[in-house]
Amino acid sequence: MTTFHALYGHQPEGEWAAPGRVNLIGEHTDYNLGFVLPIALAQTVRVQARRRTDGRLRLHSAQGDGTVTELTAEDLAAGTVTGWARYPAAVVRALLEAGHRVGGADLSFDSDVPTGAGLSSSAALECAVAVAYDDLYGLGLGEQELALLAQRAENRFVGVPCGVMDQMASMCCRAGAALYLDTRDLSARQVPLDLAGAGLRLLVMDTRVKHDLADGAYAQLRAGCERAAELLGLPALREVPLSGLDEALSRLPDELRPLVRHVVTEDDRVRRAVALLDAGDPAGLGPILTAGHASLRDDYRVSCAETDLAVVAAVAAGALGARMTGGGFGGSVIALVAADTAEAVAGSVTQAFRSAGHTAPAIHQAEPASGARRVS
Ligand code: GLA
Numbered sequence: 001m002t003t004f005h006a007l008y009g010h011q012p013e014g015e016w017a018a019p020g021r022v023n024l025i026g027e028h029t030d031y032n033l034g035f036v037l038p039i040a041l042a043q044t045v046r047v048q049a050r051r052r053t054d055g056r057l058r059l060h061s062a063q064g065d066g067t068v069t070e071l072t073a074e075d076l077a078a079g080t081v082t083g084w085a086r087y088p089a090a091v092v093r094a095l096l097e098a099g100h101r102v103g104g105a106d107l108s109f110d111s112d113v114p115t116g117a118g119l120s121s122s123a124a125l126e127c128a129v130a131v132a133y134d135d136l137y138g139l140g141l142g143e144q145e146l147a148l149l150a151q152r153a154e155n156r157f158v159g160v161p162c163g164v165m166d167q168m169a170s171m172c173c174r175a176g177a178a179l180y181l182d183t184r185d186l187s188a189r190q191v192p193l194d195l196a197g198a199g200l201r202l203l204v205m206d207t208r209v210k211h212d213l214a215d216g217a218y219a220q221l222r223a224g225c226e227r228a229a230e231l232l233g234l235p236a237l238r239e240v241p242l243s244g245l246d247e248a249l250s251r252l253p254d255e256l257r258p259l260v261r262h263v264v265t266e267d268d269r270v271r272r273a274v275a276l277l278d279a280g281d282p283a284g285l286g287p288i289l290t291a292g293h294a295s296l297r298d299d300y301r302v303s304c305a306e307t308d309l310a311v312v313a314a315v316a317a318g319a320l321g322a323r324m325t326g327g328g329f330g331g332s333v334i335a336l337v338a339a340d341t342a343e344a345v346a347g348s349v350t351q352a353f354r355s356a357g358h359t360a361p362a363i364h365q366a367e368p369a370s371g372a373r374r375v376s
Pocket of ligand 1: 327
């Protein structure tokens with residue numbers, strides 16, 4: 001492996017890590033200012049970093065082609081960066097735009113978060129840079145501020161109008177807990193979740209159908225929700241109570257109704273999921289996950305043949321519940337299973353993919369892991 005010294009001729013000042021995430025429930029609720037319930041994965045983006053005094057950003061990735069991308073302060077300001085380097089560049093631009101007096105850096109990345117798999121590799125990359133810069137330049141920003149900064153970087157300088165869930169999950173999750181987050185005021189609670197202790201496993205099944213949130217579909221859905229809220233005279237769909245759903249739907253044009261139904265019922269599923277975890281019944285989450293998938297498939301329409309198949313095959317093989325996680329259009333499916341059925345469920349899903357002629361999914365198990373941190 002190429003060392004930092006071999007790349008840049010000196011040692012890094014430290015190393016930082018930020019994780020990918022899976023969202024247990026609460027999908028497409030964040031930009032409607034509703035609730036989400038993600039956990040961090042053990043998979044992280046790690047960055048070794050050192051300050052530079054000339055304002056340049058030099059970037060290398062162990063997953064890249066070996067080259068070092070060098071950006072001058074002018075390149076950064078012009079926003080002409082392409083490829084994966086857009087993400088670190090966007091974070092530095094967002095810091096500068098917010099008035100932080102930061103300079104350049106040599107950054108060397110290594111990641112085991114799969115890309116395009118709905119596991120938030122981009123938020124992990126952004127948060128790794130944000131947390132490294134915070135330490136390197138002594139900014140003293142809190143986790144929440146760093147998450148908001150990383151989100152702003154993606155919204156303004158990468159051009160994806162994402163909500164705040166992925167960045168908040170990568171920054172604020174803790175090992176052994178799910179993050180119950182209210183995306184309106186960012187109040188958050190760590191909800192203990194000991195899957196192994198409850199005799200459960202969480203399978204994360206990457207369907208290998210690459211999703212790309214920058215392709216416009218996500219932005220269209222978001223715009224649809226914002227239009228519906230405007231027609232209802234509300235700041236966001238979060239304000240529609242479950243008891244007022246039918247009345248709200250009756251005031252909307254046909255094409256917006258399913259979007260609103262998903263958001264409002266999904267917010268309710270998050271609350272019910274948290275109540276079950278608080279009551280010490282994580283297995284009770286199963287049916288809520290599967291109902292959430294049906295809503296994403298039938299109302300929000302962000303599922304695809306492979307994610308639907310993974311859910312159906314997992315449930316048929318005995319999973320307590322399953323659903324796609326993340327923005328959709330491919331990506332990963334999570335399945336909550338009893339520990340002694342984990343292998344059988346994984347095997348059935350793989351077999352179902354083979355029979356349907358799909359590429360085999362990549363399946364691993366997840367336990368709630370830590371958020372972004374300095375590692376050395
Ligand atoms: C993507 C976005 C998040 C969130 C999810 C859907 O992961 O980055 O902000 O909207 O989709 O829940």
